[in-house]
Amino acid sequence: MKEISIRFAGAACRIVIGGRLRDLGRSLARIFPGGPRCLIVTHPRLKTLYGRSIERSVRRSGMRPAFALIPEGETAKNLSAARDLYRKCLAEKLDRSSVILAFGGGVVGDTAGFVAATYLRGLPLVQVPTTLLAMVDSSIGGKTGVDLPQAKNFIGAFHQPKLVWIDPALLASLPEREIRNGLAEVIKYGVIADRDLFGILERSGPLQAAGRRALREKMIARCAAVKARVVSRDERETRGLREILNFGHTWGHAIETFTRYRAYSHGEAVALGMRAAGAMALHLGLWTRTDQDRLTGLLRRAGLPLRLKDGLPRKRMAEILSRDKKNRSGLLRFVLPRRLGKVIVRTVPASVALKGLEAIQP
Ligand SMILES: NC(=O)c1ccc[n+]([C@@H]2O[C@H](COP(=O)([O-])OP(=O)(O)OC[C@H]3O[C@@H](n4cnc5c(N)ncnc54)[C@H](O)[C@@H]3O)[C@@H](O)[C@H]2O)c1
Ligand SMILES: [Zn+2]
Numbered sequence: 001m002k003e004i005s006i007r008f009a010g011a012a013c014r015i016v017i018g019g020r021l022r023d024l025g026r027s028l029a030r031i032f033p034g035g036p037r038c039l040i041v042t043h044p045r046l047k048t049l050y051g052r053s054i055e056r057s058v059r060r061s062g063m064r065p066a067f068a069l070i071p072e073g074e075t076a077k078n079l080s081a082a083r084d085l086y087r088k089c090l091a092e093k094l095d096r097s098s099v100i101l102a103f104g105g106g107v108v109g110d111t112a113g114f115v116a117a118t119y120l121r122g123l124p125l126v127q128v129p130t131t132l133l134a135m136v137d138s139s140i141g142g143k144t145g146v147d148l149p150q151a152k153n154f155i156g157a158f159h160q161p162k163l164v165w166i167d168p169a170l171l172a173s174l175p176e177r178e179i180r181n182g183l184a185e186v187i188k189y190g191v192i193a194d195r196d197l198f199g200i201l202e203r204s205g206p207l208q209a210a211g212r213r214a215l216r217e218k219m220i221a222r223c224a225a226v227k228a229r230v231v232s233r234d235e236r237e238t239r240g241l242r243e244i245l246n247f248g249h250t251w252g253h254a255i256e257t258f259t260r261y262r263a264y265s266h267g268e269a270v271a272l273g274m275r276a277a278g279a280m281a282l283h284l285g286l287w288t289r290t291d292q293d294r295l296t297g298l299l300r301r302a303g304l305p306l307r308l309k310d311g312l313p314r315k316r317m318a319e320i321l322s323r324d325k326k327n328r329s330g331l332l333r334f335v336l337p338r339r340l341g342k343v344i345v346r347t348v349p350a351s352v353a354l355k356g357l358e359a360i361q362p
Pocket of ligand 2: 185249266270
């Protein structure tokens, strides 16, 4: 078990990696004495799998649990799901001392987190992530929110969880496609900040690392540590430091936008985006062919795509890139790898960005 504490201006967050679900109650009791109400937000499927265990653990803390269920999938991460949750908060008579506990992947975490940030102007939040992506990424850092029909993550708030409880044993029921999805982010952490993690993944194989108990915990802890370090220095994304977490995401988002989120999972799009960014860095002489080959090799072993299924039009893709939030005065802004464990942020003309696209065209 490993613990990380992050101090933010107005809040403190404890991240426990390797804690078992049945021990969660003890930690909750310490943070939330007095037996407050606790609304556990989750999906029906996860309630069936783990409902009894989580309920028992929460009860053991002295808290009074109730469940609120939201449908699965990105399409459920919207204002209507948030409104249903507000109604449930009201029906369960939650007050300012009550706690919202998000038990699920990023969809549950973002939606429940947003409700916790806004109901009664803010209730304490606990994140218990159940997907690899949520364990290494979305449960840490305090970004919460829902989608608009036209735009992903456009409504949101920063709201730090008091506790992030990561029990890697929950991944036993996660489908392999979702494991691969999370592995794209794990590989991302290796490239942006943790060369040793990259080496561990190469030695054991990424899917094997995610499957073996001790290794899995170590891998998640290293990723969580990078995310925690980055967000603690730039909580509200005002200092530009958080930008490095977007490695692979500029092309990744453009691919997701063009294919309307249908052709690739997020992790697959990020994998393609990392290869594209690597190719750009190679073109600029920032990154070596050997490192690009190592990145490609690891993505391949994680079962992530190396090339697009169908070619994408250069002109349209350049247009989509030009709308990226990171851009400055007409130049495109990219996170580019320098060497394994180190990235830099560079503005580049569209012609350089398109070198990245060339490298992943079918
Ligand atoms: N807040 C942030 O900083 C941040 C960062 C990255 C991503 N996100 C968001 O996260 C979301 C994606 O999250 P995700 O990849 O976790 O997807 P998800 O939450 O949709 O979960 C994927 C699927 O796995 C199922 N599932 C979850 N845990 C399971 C388990 N243990 N066993 C069996 N099935 C399980 C879910 O029911 C769901 O169908 C996106 O909406 C994205 O915008 C947020
Ligand atoms: Zn991502």
